[in-house]
Structures are given as structure tokens and as C-alpha cells.
Amino acid sequence: MLQNLSTLLTKYYIKADFTAEEYIVLNAYLNHSKVNQDKHDLNEVAEMTGKSLSEVLAVLKSLFEKRLILSETEKEKINLMALYKLLSAVEFESMSINERISESIDHYVRYAYHSHEQHFGQVTLVPFAEGGIAVAAGTESRFGSLMWSHNDMKKLVEEITFFLESTEQEWINEYNQDLKKKIELKKEQQRIAYEERKAQKEPAKPKHGYVILIRLYPSGYYKFTYTVSNDLNGKINRLKEEHGHNVEIVHSVETYDTMKFYYQFAKKQFSNRLIEKTMYQLTEEDVQFFKEEKYPANAMDWLEGSRIK
Numbered sequence: 480m481l482q483n484l485s486t487l488l489t490k491y492y493i494k495a496d497f498t499a500e501e502y503i504v505l506n507a508y509l510n511h512s513k514v515n516q517d518k519h520d521l522n523e524v525a526e527m528t529g530k531s532l533s534e535v536l537a538v539l540k541s542l543f544e545k546r547l548i549l550s551e552t553e554k555e556k557i558n559l560m561a562l563y564k565l566l567s568a569v570e571f572e573s574m575s576i577n578e579r580i581s582e583s584i585d586h587y588v589r590y591a592y593h594s595h596e597q598h599f600g601q602v603t604l605v606p607f608a609e610g611g612i613a614v615a616a617g618t619e620s621r622f623g624s625l626m627w628s629h630n631d632m633k634k635l636v637e638e639i640t641f642f643l644e645s646t647e648q649e650w651i652n653e654y655n656q657d658l659k660k661k662i663e664l665k666k667e668q669q670r671i672a673y674e675e676r677k678a679q680k681e682p683a684k685p686k687h688g689y690v691i692l693i694r695l696y697p698s699g700y701y702k703f704t705y706t707v708s709n710d711l712n713g714k715i716n717r718l719k720e721e722h723g724h725n726v727e728i729v730h731s732v733e734t735y736d737t738m739k740f741y742y743q744f745a746k747k748q749f750s751n752r753l754i755e756k757t758m759y760q761l762t763e764e765d766v767q768f769f770k771e772e773k774y775p776a777n778a779m780d781w782l783e784g785s786r787i788k
Contacts, residue, residue: 480559480563481509481510481514481515481559483563484509484559484562484563484566485506485509485510487563487566487567487569487570488502488505488506488509488562488566489502489506490570491566491569491570491573492505494569494572494573495547495565495566495569496545496547497542497547500538501538501541501542501547503528504524504528504530504535504538504539505538505542505548507524507527507528508524508557509559510527511523511524511527514556514559516556517554517555517556518554518555518556519555519556519557521535521536521539539557547562547565548561548562549561549562572630575634575638576631576634576635576638577638579599580598580599580600582599583598583599583600584598584599584600586598595619597616597617597618597619599616601617601618602614602615602616602617602618602623602627603615603616603617603618603620603621603622603623603624605622605623605626613626613627613632614626614627614631614632614635615627685735685736685737685738685739685781686707686736686737686738687707687709687733687734687735687737688705688706688707688708688709688733688734688737689705689706689711689714689731689732689733689734689737690703690704690705690731690732690734690737690740690741690745691703691704691705691706691711691714691715691718691728691730691731692729692730692731692766692769693718693722693726693727693728693729694726694727694729695722695725695726695727695758696725696726696727697725698758700754700758700759700760701729701752701758701759701760701761701766702757702758702759703741703745703746703749703757703759704718705734705737705738705741706737707737707738711731711733715728715731729766729769729770730766730769730770732772732782733782734781734782734783735780735781735782735783736780736781736783737781739781740778740781740782743777743778743781744774744775744777744778744781745769748778749761749765752765
């Protein structure tokens with residue numbers, strides 16, 4: 480904290496109403512060897528500043544009288560935390576409204592997003608019967624909370640004026656349109672995520688369709704494919720459009736639970752014949768087995784009766 484405190488003092492001592500002499504003495508105090516101990520060494524501070532002990536005491540007395548520094552209870556030293564709070568408040572007041580809102584939003588996103596805390600930009604505009612509008616902190620009550628200071632409201636007016644003078648309504652329209660698209664996209668993503676969660680909780684319903692064994696040339700390798708449409712011919716036509724004369728439709732079966740038959744039976748049954756990705760090097764016996772449609776009991780359940788040969 481000491482390094483940060485020394486930096487704050489250097490940046491804001493004038494705005495905090497310290498004189499140059501008070502700054503020199505106080506900064507030396509922050510950097511002397513016993514600053515963190517229960518009793519300070521003002522002789523060392525005097526040596527560091529080239530002043531006499533009585534001059535250092537006079538400067539500190541003046542600071543105490545102006546309430547710019549406080550002593551720490553039951554210790555012979557300056558209350559550094561009180562000084563830090565004072566200078567931090569001066570730093571805060573020195574920031575533009577833009578900077579303060581940005582910093583507050585960042586803190587809100589990082590630490591307070593799910594709490595009742597609100598960021599600095601969340602305000603209530605309070606209208607007055609005699610005219611004019613004031614800014615009050617927060618949005619949790621009808622008229623907000625404490626009113627912003629006169630200086631802060633003046634700063635806000637200046638920053639809004641700057642914005643209006645540097646933009647046109649067209650830019651605002653584009654911003655709003657872009658924001659609407661982002662909101663709609665987020666809603667759609669949330670809807671899809673909800674549907675996916677809902678589907679995971681519900682038992683998967685069997686999908687009627689077809690599982691098809693094809694052979695591709697010139698490799699001669701086999702491949703299983705499927706469709707959950709009732710249009711088997713449409714699927715076959717698409718396969719022929721994709722592969723032309725290089726595809727042979729070997730056999731197709733109508734399935735009650737297409738996905739399970741395809742993934743849990745067809746692909747697993749011949750997994751030892753897999754050559755690359757989805758290509759299989761089946762034997763004549765393998766092909767005949769698939770054509771005969773005399774499968775294990777679980778596969779027959781997924782097939783469930785109605786078949787196309």
C-alpha cells in the first residue's frame with residue numbers, strides 16, 4: 480500500500496490542499512525506514528528532507544490541524560489508512576464521469592454481478608415540478624438514493640454535450656440496431672440452450688427412418704449412412720448425385736429407432752472392419768449378414784418389424 484500511497488500523494492497533493500513543503504515532509508515520512516512500525520522516527524524524516532526536527536514537527540502539526548492527516552490510536556505514528564482514503568477520494572473526484580462509470584462497471588462485472596450492488600452508471604433521473612432534472616444514485620427506489628453532487632452533475636452535462644456534438648442520430652440508430660441484433664441473438668442462444676437442456680432431461684424419442692449400406696468405387700469400401708426422413712428414394716437420389724456412378728446401393732432397412740440402430744448396432748457390429756473414418760472393408764459374409772436382417776435381439780428391437788429389402 481505504501482508505494483500506491485506515495486504515488487497518490489505525488490499525483491494529488493495539490494488538489495488535496497497540501498502545500499509543496501507539506502508534500503515533501505509527508506512523502507519522506509512515507510519512505511522512511513520505520514513507517515510500518517508502531518513508533519515513527521521523525522529525526523530520520525528531518526534528515527531526509529534537510530530540515531530540522533522542529534521544522535518537521537511544525538509541518539506535521541499544521542497537517543493535523545487541517546485534518547489532512549490523523550494519528551493512529553495508541554501509536555506514535557500517522558494513520559496511513561486514513562490518508563489513503565483521503566487521497567483515494569480526491570482521485571475519484573478528479574476522474575471524469577466516463578472514467579468513473581467505466582471503472583465501476585468493470586468492478587461490477589468482476590465482483591458484484593450477482594449481488595444487490597449497483598455500478599456508478601445505474602442512476603435515477605429525478606424530475607422537479609419547477610423544472611429541471613437531477614441525478615440520484617441507484618435505481619432501487621422510486622427516486623433513487625443520494626443525489627449526485629452539483630459538480631458531478633455538471634461534469635455529466637459536459638460529457639453528454641461532448642457526445643452529442645461528436646455524433647449524429649444516424650450513429651445512434653446504427654448502435655441501437657446492432658444492439659437489437661445482439662439481444663435477439665442472445666435470446667435465440669438462450670432458447671436453444673434451454674431446448675437442449677430440456678431434451679437431455681427427457682428420454683430420447685425413437686426416430687423412424689432408414690439405414691443404408693452403400694459401396695463406393697474405385698476403392699470398393701463400404702459405408703453406412705442413414706436418414707430420419709420417410710423419403711428413402713430422396714436419400715438414395717442424393718447419394719447418387721453426390722457420388723455419381725461410383726456408388727452402389729447395397730441394401731437398406733427401415734428402422735423404428737434409426738439413431739440407435741445406426742450408432743449402437745451397424746457401426747459397432749462392424750467396427751473391426753473400419754479402415755478410415757466411416758469406410759469399412761466388409762467381407763461377403765458381412766454383407767450377407769446385413770442383407771438377411773437376422774440381427775441380435777436389441778438390434779431387432781430398434782428395427783422393430785417393418786423392413787424394406
